[in-house]
Amino acid sequence: MAKDLSNYRKSYEKEELLESNCPKDPMDLFKTWFQNADESETVEETNAMSISTIGKDGFPKNRIVLLKKFTSEGFIFYTNYTSEKGKAIEDNNNICLSFFWPGLEQQIIIKGKAEKQAENLSDGYFNSRPDGSKLGAWASNQSTVVTSRNELEESLLSFETRFSGKEITRPKHWGGYLVKPISIEFWQGRPNRLHDRIRYLIEEDFSWKIERLAP
Ligand SMILES: Cc1cc2nc3c(=O)[nH]c(=O)nc-3n(C[C@H](O)[C@H](O)[C@H](O)COP(=O)(O)O)c2cc1C
Numbered sequence: 001m002a003k004d005l006s007n008y009r010k011s012y013e014k015e016e017l018l019e020s021n022c023p024k025d026p027m028d029l030f031k032t033w034f035q036n037a038d039e040s041e042t043v044e045e046t047n048a049m050s051i052s053t054i055g056k057d058g059f060p061k062n063r064i065v066l067l068k069k070f071t072s073e074g075f076i077f078y079t080n081y082t083s084e085k086g087k088a089i090e091d092n093n094n095i096c097l098s099f100f101w102p103g104l105e106q107q108i109i110i111k112g113k114a115e116k117q118a119e120n121l122s123d124g125y126f127n128s129r130p131d132g133s134k135l136g137a138w139a140s141n142q143s144t145v146v147t148s149r150n151e152l153e154e155s156l157l158s159f160e161t162r163f164s165g166k167e168i169t170r171p172k173h174w175g176g177y178l179v180k181p182i183s184i185e186f187w188q189g190r191p192n193r194l195h196d197r198i199r200y201l202i203e204e205d206f207s208w209k210i211e212r213l214a215p
Pocket residue numbers: 045048061063064065066067077078079080083084085086142143
């Protein structure tokens with residue numbers, strides 16, 4: 001079986017990214033790009049991002065999670081702390097996040113350090129979730145092998161019974177990570193493969209060095 005994709009080719013022509021449009025703080029540019037993507041009809045699930053970690057087995061692994069908040073400090077997502085990614089972060093908290101919004105011909109790549117968010121903040125977000133999602137966090141021992149779909153359904157039922165008529169509290173193994181960026185690269189597709197790449201790198205005094213990278 002083979003399929004040749006060598007003629008899959010697209011010219012990127014929508015926008016440009018010039019140094020003159022780059023604010024000092026990359027979070028300001030992230031906010032502008034994110035808002036624009038959020039308003040664009042071409043982008044679905046603007047906040048879906050890939051996160052890559054280096055696992056205990058030495059391999060990198062990517063998967064999608066949802067960005068739930070960004071602040072001047074960094075990027076927050078929620079997950080199970082005992083999942084494969086949780087264990088990887090415990091060992092090595094250097095991680096990479098990336099967004100790709102094809103309709104805008106834009107990519108953002110963030111390298112940073114992940115830290116568990118303060119418990120009260122994780123509680124706050126957990127409490128804002130629908131009951132079904134709260135129970136799902138209890139029912140799923142994320143990343144472990146299960147014998148069948150049925151096992152999951154039964155686990156959900158048992159937690160529905162356990163919490164019936166009671167407040168569904170946050171499981172301690174579930175919460176947020178704050179990713180504090182050390183570099184953020186903005187990629188804007190341009191014609192003739194001469195794409196714009198602007199990288200912000202954090203300096204010792206926490207200011208940002210802005211550099212253009214060859215595409
Ligand atoms: C659109 C989308 C959104 C997702 N959002 C999350 C999320 O916010 N948190 C999460 O733990 N998993 C999320 N997942 C599932 C993850 O991709 C992944 O399957 C799960 O976290 C287990 O990953 P791990 O075994 O590598 O730890 C999402 C998947 C998709 C496709």
